[in-house]
Amino acid sequence: MEVEEKTLLYGIIGFLWLEYFWELYLSRRQHRIYERTVEVPLELKDILSKETFEKARLYGLDKSSFSTLKGFLSMLISTIFILLFGFLYFWNISRDILIRFGFQGNNEIIHSMVFGLLTNIYSTLISLPFGIYYTFVLEEKHGFNKQTVGFFVKDKIKAFLVGQLIMLPVIAAVVKIVRAGGDYFFFYLWLFSMIVTFFLLTVYPDYIAPLFDKYTPLPEGDLRTKIEELASSLQFPLYEMYVVEGSKRSVHSNAYFYGFYKKKRIVLFDTLLKDYTPINKKDAAEKEEDKAKQETQKEKVELKDEEMEGKANVDKKENKDSAEKKNNEQKGCSDEEVIAVLGHELGHWKLNHVIKNLCIMQINLFLMFLVFGLLFQYKTMYRAFGFVDEEPVLIGFFIVLQFLFSPYNTVLGYFLTSLSRRFEFQADAFAQSLGHGKALCDALIKLNTDNLGFPVYDPLFSKWHHSHPPLLQRLNAIQKTE
Numbered sequence: 233m234e235v236e237e238k239t240l241l242y243g244i245i246g247f248l249w250l251e252y253f254w255e256l257y258l259s260r261r262q263h264r265i266y267e268r269t270v271e272v273p274l275e276l277k278d279i280l281s282k283e284t285f286e287k288a289r290l291y292g293l294d295k296s297s298f299s300t301l302k303g304f305l306s307m308l309i310s311t312i313f314i315l316l317f318g319f320l321y322f323w324n325i326s327r328d329i330l331i332r333f334g335f336q337g338n339n340e341i342i343h344s345m346v347f348g349l350l351t352n353i354y355s356t357l358i359s360l361p362f363g364i365y366y367t368f369v370l371e372e373k374h375g376f377n378k379q380t381v382g383f384f385v386k387d388k389i390k391a392f393l394v395g396q397l398i399m400l401p402v403i404a405a406v407v408k409i410v411r412a413g414g415d416y417f418f419f420y421l422w423l424f425s426m427i428v429t430f431f432l433l434t435v436y437p438d439y440i441a442p443l444f445d446k447y448t449p450l451p452e453g454d455l456r457t458k459i460e461e462l463a464s465s466l467q468f469p470l471y472e473m474y475v476v477e478g479s480k481r482s483v484h485s486n487a488y489f490y491g492f493y494k495k496k497r498i499v500l501f502d503t504l505l506k507d508y509t510p511i512n513k514k515d516a517a518e519k520e521e522d523k524a525k526q527e528t529q530k531e532k533v534e535l536k537d538e539e540m541e542g543k544a545n546v547d548k549k550e551n552k553d554s555a556e557k558k559n560n561e562q563k564g565c566s567d568e569e570v571i572a573v574l575g576h577e578l579g580h581w582k583l584n585h586v587i588k589n590l591c592i593m594q595i596n597l598f599l600m601f602l603v604f605g606l607l608f609q610y611k612t613m614y615r616a617f618g619f620v621d622e623e624p625v626l627i628g629f630f631i632v633l634q635f636l637f638s639p640y641n642t643v644l645g646y647f648l649t650s651l652s653r654r655f656e657f658q659a660d661a662f663a664q665s666l667g668h669g670k671a672l673c674d675a676l677i678k679l680n681t682d683n684l685g686f687p688v689y690d691p692l693f694s695k696w697h698h699s700h701p702p703l704l705q706r707l708n709a710i711q712k713t714e
C-alpha cells in the first residue's frame with residue numbers, strides 16, 4: 233500500500249476509535265451516576281417511590297454495562313473487518329458464487345446484489361448474540377421481555393427477509409443509476425431516494441408493519457370518542473385508530489401517528505392503555521371477582537332491615553377506595569392521560585415537525601450524494617480497502633457514506649438530537665395549550681415508572697444521547713408555565 237492509501241485507512245480507523253472513546257467517556261460518566269445516586273433526589277420524592285427508583289437504577293446499571301461491552305466488541309470486530317479487507321473478501325466470494333451458478337462475464341448489478349446479501353447475512357449474524365442477550369437475559373431479568381424464543385426467531389427471520397426484499401432492488405437501482413446517470417447521476421440518485429422514502433412511508437404501515445405485529449382498530453367507546461373529538465378540534469385528518477400488541481414484544485409503551493394527507497392514523501401501544509394491557513388483565517379479572525362478591529354482599533344486605541343500609545354504604549365505599557388504590561398501582565394511562573399524550577403527538581403534526589425532519593433528511597441526502605459524485609472515482613479510496621483493479625460502485629458508496637462521512641455524521645447526529653429535544657418541548661407546550669398540562673405530567677411520570685426510566689442524568693451524556701429531554705426537565709418546563 234502506498235502512503236496516501238495507508239493514511240486514509242488509518243485515518244478512518246483512527247476517527248472511529250476517537251468517536252468510540254468519546255462515547256465511552258460519556259457512558260462512564262453516566263455509569264458513575266447510576267452507581268452513586270442511591271437515594272431518590274429531593275425534587276423527585278413525591279413522584280417516585282424508593283422501590284421504583286432502585287429498580288430503575290439497577291436496570292440502568294445493567295443496560296450501561298451491556299452497552300459498554302457491546303460497544304467495545306463491535307469496535308473490535310469492525311476494526312478487524314477493515315484491516316483484513318472484509319469488503320474485498322465478500323466481493324470475491326460473491327464472484328465465486330456467481331461463477332458457480334453459471335454467470336459468465338462481469339455483471340456489476342447482480343454481483344453487487346449478491347455482495348449485499350452476503351454482507352447483510354454477516355452483519356445479522358454478528359448482531360444476533362447481542363440481541364439474544366439483551367432480550368432474554370437483560371430485559372428478562374428486569375421484567376420487560378415478553379417474547380418467546382419462537383416469536384424471537386420468527387421475528388428475526390421475517391425482518392431479514394423483508395429487509396432483503398427492500399435492500400436488493402435498491403442496490404441494483406443505485407448501481408444502475410450511477411453507471412448510467414452520467415455527470416449528474418447524484419441528482420437522479422437523490423430523486424430515486426426520495427421516491428423510495430415516500431414509497432416506504434406509504435407501504436410500511438399497511439403492508440410491512442402488520443407482518444410483525446397485530447394492529448386492531450380501537451373499539452368504540454369513551455377513549456375513541458375523546459380521541460375523535462381531540463382530532464377534529466385540531467382539524468387533524470384522522471382516518472383510523474389502532475391498538476398495536478406491543479405487549480408481545482416488551483412492556484415498554486408508546487404512541488405515534490403516521491400517514492399522508494387526509495389519511496392519518498393513530499397507533500396506541502396496548503401497554504400505554506390501562507384497559508388494554510394484558511398486565512392489567514389479571515388484576516381486572518380479580519376486580520371483576522371483587523365486584524361480584526360486592527354485588528352478592530349488597531343483595532344480602534338489602535335483604536336485611538333498613539337499619540343496616542348505612543353499614544352497607546360504608547362497605548361499598550371502602551371497597552371502592554381499595555379498588556382505586558389498586559388502580560394507581562396498575563400499568564398504563566387513564567383516558568385523560570392518553571389524550572394528553574396524543575395532544576403531544578398531534579403537536580408534532582401541527583407544528584410540522586415530521587415535515588421539517590423529512591426536509592432535513594432530503595437536504596442531507598442531496599449533499600451526501602453530491603459529495604459521493606465528486607469522490608467516487610477517487611482510486612486511493614478503493615485501494616485503501618484492498619480493491620486494486622476494480623472500483624465497484626457499491627463499495628465506493630459504502631466507503632464514502634459509512635466511513636468518509638463519519639465525522640460529518642457525528643456532528644449531524646448531535647444537531648438532530650438537539651433539534652429533536654427542542655421539538656419535544658414544543659409538543660409538550662402544545663398539549664399544555666390545549667389544557668392537558670396536568671394530565672401530561674401525570675402521563676409522563678407514569679410512563680417513566682412503567683418503563684423504569686432512571687431520572688438522573690449526567691448533563692453531557694444527556695445532551696449527546698437524548699432525543700427526548702429527561703423527565704424532570706419536561707415536568708419543570710410544563711410546571712413553569714402551568
Ligand SMILES: [Zn+2]
Nearest residue numbers: 576580656659
Ligand atoms: Zn414527542
